[in-house]
Amino acid sequence: MDNIAGFIFLCGLVLVSATQPQDEILNNFQQVTKLSHLGLEFADFFQNVTLSDISLADSRAPNEEDLLCLRDLTLFSNALKERKLWALKMIDAWGSIPSGILTGNRHNLGNYDECLNINKDISQGVTIRGKYCFLQTSLSAMLGSDIGALGVVTRIKTATCFPASCSAAHMNLFVSQVLQKVLNLDIPSTAMGISDASCQTSASEPWDGLTIFTVVLLSLMGAIVAVFTVYDYFFCKNHNELPAIVKAFSARANSRALFRIVENTSNPNVISCLNGIRCMSLFWVVFSHEYTGRFFAANLNLFNVLPWSKLPFASFILHGFFSVDSFFFLGGLLLALIALRTMDRTKGKLNVPLMYLHRLIRIVPILAVAILVYTKLMTVVANGPLLQGFSGETACETGWYWTLLFVNNYTNVKCLGHTWYLSVDMQLFIISPVLLIALYKWGKKAAAGIFVLIVLLSGCLFATMMVNNYSMMFFQNSFSIDAMSNMYFATHTHATPWLIGFLFGYFLHLNKGKKFQLSWISVWSGWILCLAMIFTSIFALYPSTQSNTPPLTTLEESFYYTLTRVGWPLALCWVVFACMQGYGGMANSFLSSPLWQPLSRLSYSIYMWHLFIQEMNAKSSRTNSYFSDYQLMLQFWSDIGITLVVAYLLYLIIEAPIGGLDNFLRPQKKPAGVQKTSSYPIQIVSDQKVHGDGPSKLKETETIAQTISE
Template sequence: MVKILGFILLSGLVLISATHPEDRSVLEEFQRLRKLKPLGIEFADYFQNVTLGDLSLFDSQLPTQDDLQCLNDISMLVLALQGGQYWALKMIDSWGGIPSGIFTGNVYDLGNFDECINIKKDSLRGKYCFLDVSPAKILGVESSLSGIVKMKTATCFPASCSATHMNKFVDQILKRILNVTIPSTAMSISEDSCQTAEREPWNGLTILTIVILSLMGVAVTLATLYDYFLAKSQDQLPTAVKLFSARANSRALFRIVENKSNPNVIECLHGIRCMSLFWVVWIHQYDNVFSAPNINRFSFLSWIQTPFAMFFLEGNFSVDSFFFIGGFLVSLNTLGTICRNKGRMNVPIMYLRRLVRIFPILAMSILVYTQLTGVLGDGPLFKGGYSKKASCAKTWYMTLLFVSNFAKDMCLDHTWYLAVDMQLFLISPILLFALYKWGKKAAAAILVLIVLLSGCLFATMMVNHYSIKSLDFSLQKKMYFYTHTHAAPWLIGFLFGYFMYLNKGRKFKLNWIAAWSGWILCLAMLFTSIFALYPKIESGKPWLMTTLEVSSYYTLTRVGWPMAIGWVVFACMQGYGGLANSFLSSPLWQPLSKLSYSIYIWHSFIQEINKRIVRTNTYFTNYQVMLNFWSTMGFTVLFSYLLHLLIEAPIGGLDILLRPKMKAPAEIKPSTVSEQVGESNVDNVDSSNQRELEGTDSSADQLAEKSQ
């Protein structure tokens, strides 16, 4: 206990030095603590005199059966300590103490989790809990940091003792040693932080999740065995076998389609998609590191002022790249379908086919995150399994309805992008039919809509005085999660797809001045978007930016970034990409691009487990984060590949059942087809090209092409 008390008061020195430099009382208290006896002796001396009165609960004068059992186990522990028994010494040894590096921001001492919970002596079991400490409240210091600097240290008690008993013990010991009464809000043990070696029994949803994965695994195994040993050729495979065969789906996943064999394939999109995906995973890796038990937490303050940190702070542009690609592909591909069918398109089937591709893996992710996270790991920080399990119990349906970006507390935080993308996709038929019927007039109207949405974002930030230092999550939602804040990048991609469709097959002749000017302007827009705020952040006073500056930055970069990405795509398609095109169009990106949706869904699952299984404190450096990032990517790709074979490819392959039954609604006639969409001069983009671009091609798609 002396270690704990020293930890509390020494931690308080940090707060005192920041608020009351002249106050020396804490130093006096700390010197007094240094004269106290060691933890084991102090603990044993106190508990030798424990009575039922010490254990009595606040709302009852009579001891309960639980009180008596706890008292019996504490007495057993004290006798074992006096006798020097190994198991009792292990219980005391597993406690946390004064963490090294308090002045560098270390607020965790995890003790020894496994040593505590593995204690077994007759009916006595070890119980690991966190003691939450607020040094400022203990010392009576009024500080703005008191609500931020909260510390946790490990304790170990007999499992029969509840958090109420433990708090009673701690309170009694502090009264005896320091002759003070500690407020319950300043130092307490919560039952929510306690763990034993006994695992929680599986509930119905956990069993259901395992059963679903097992059944799909059996189906995939049987289909693969049939494919490998019994099938004479891939062309003769039954539909069901080809849907579930891991061999067939793997062949489709790793198939490389070269531009020479299919001129409709836009190869650079695979590279852009993969680079954006890496950026997203990398950002989330830093997010997890910041919330980990680092011993150098204060070094974040200096790191955040480095140029390298701007790639983290402005990582939202990675998602804007996804929105641009999404709008671009919807426009480019679907316009070909509309023109090929002379203005007819079955919108319900269009929606249903998209749901078939993305809904199954999303639904399974909710089950896996909430039900299997706790099954696959344990550790001091692993109590309760998935960290947002309670939120999922309330808002899981909003994730499945693709409105999670409006939820007060999201289930899977990173799926807000899927919600926004789906909402924009739902309105796309209106825009597509408008482009088909009114052509350039509709394109001009969409351009005006982009300006209006940008103005709405600017006005919202100005009126509400949003600033870069705002920590209010509700304000961040309005600036980042709402649909209209990301509609501009999607619509710019949508218009760019329309432009490329009108000019499909056309080769633009640019002189070297125009090509170089385009690249210089593109790079200027990209780097300005990322580093424009760096001078203010490097100065350590980003809050000095005016509301006008912040509003202008957010509004203009929402437009500038997708325009720059548009130039990259245009230059690569037209032969002006150079090294960028060679890199982005490498065939090696194609398999990873096809797997990108699964990787996006599952990377947070791997990061959640990796973060919460730690047994010791971590140390923050860029190099360490990169090591964690690549290990996360490796495991995520393997896990995503497995779930792709079990869920995404088989169920997504049911899309083939919808294609022969498509019935188009009434025809919408354009005013001038050749003028509006260039139908007479444009080759239609076929469905196989669409799946290649979207990264959803599977063996079922090949089967459908042969059956139609």
């Protein structure tokens, strides 16, 4: 059992190597390299002990579970001595000391499937199955000291495989006795041990009522969609005259609407570039989540993350939260622009309750289904060494209602953590009628009041950072969870870009159809300032990440986060304005391409399901991954491809049908003399307002103008 001692020693080597003389480190490392497979050491020990040496029941009387475990261990011991294949597989499935601990490898996943596939009938009524568990060693607990965030990287896991009848308590007691009898070591259970939460067997757990409900719901919706699709295909010859109920549920009709390409026109009310801005931000969000999800996966080289964070490219990921501000800006702009134009036609009428109702109908159903799928179907559709006890399961089981109430941004329990933006955006949407009515009645005076509010909120953000000495530098010691909660998730700290977009929408409303004649100097100056703000926001902190640069002071960080939260949406104001006025050039050609339209319509579903696919793929992996930009790019295209398929299917059976039913709550078509709302930016938004969880995405109602007018 020298292997276990070496396992512990190697954990300590991660921290103490920097303080030891180089010769001593080399000698210790040479000693470690002579250690062999943990499972083989366990097998050698187990064959040379008797059951009297292993008291699984400790000092108490053995119960039925203890006796069952002892029986299977006896059978396993005999089979091991006889070199039976199933017993050898149980040893072969063990992991070893992770190679590359000094580069951050904290996992050895062993052979997950080999262990779980062990199913040996010994005699009538006696079957031995494999149980796959992680043996975890915590250096901080072993040393009896708190080493803060560094404790995460010193928690090392290696795979073990035992008979399924033995519980984690049995295995821990067995390991403890081995250490005491063989190595004369007494290690606390918090320092090394196996937990039941890390164990898996091939036996599938029976579905509970909620899992059955989720499967039945998805199956029922799929069947309904299939029936109406068949009816549409065989019995509806003219798709322009489809019955409303068929149009709502037919996959053929919804696919036709989803993939419809509308050519850009010269209509000044159509802001086609927003589709491109939304979709580019969507890719930014998913790509950033790909990285953040892989930072603490089973990487061979976790410690490479730190030097990676000092590269210029890392700034695109570490500051990906600007996509949040982009979508807050888009949300405020579209809400103000569409609502005010509709209020002009309805003489200021605003049906607020119906406005809220339509929004809830559009957003809540797919959100509720996502909670069910994340919580109940993750382990049904996938399996793997790291999938047991995945991150969102417990949070959704205990705090799902905070998400559906749109207040999870103020709670510590975040079911579907990326939906915090839904809460923030909904809270801003709830107060929007007050601002809309104020703008309609008092015009520029109300706009001035909103400008003052922007200044006050910016000052609040600055003061919050200064008073609490907060830092948002992710790879600095000064970063804290409190800073994320009070500065990143809070609604008032993200209201500024939304309000700027809101005011810009009011500006576009006042200048509807107006052509601004700008000199080439003004145009070039606008683009230079815009690009300067964008690149400054992303790369301004890059010099401070270098080793030879002193860290930023709280004052410097406070100015950075306060000013960029204002500067970023102002830069987007220029992009939208220039594209609308014909000064966008190549940027407008790219952002306004009709090819963005289908992806834009699907963006809400992509937002809801991309983390599900990313987590499922990452945690079902049977081998360690390697952290590098190229490997992450490969994984990104794999995940985004699967996400697109899943998002499309869920769009057809959940989002589109329920969204189509929302139309039944609306009045019939208005007289032909009334101008249709589709001539306004509804066409450009196409029912999708993407948003970001530092990055994330959100859906806005396609017919919000009708909603508000009612």
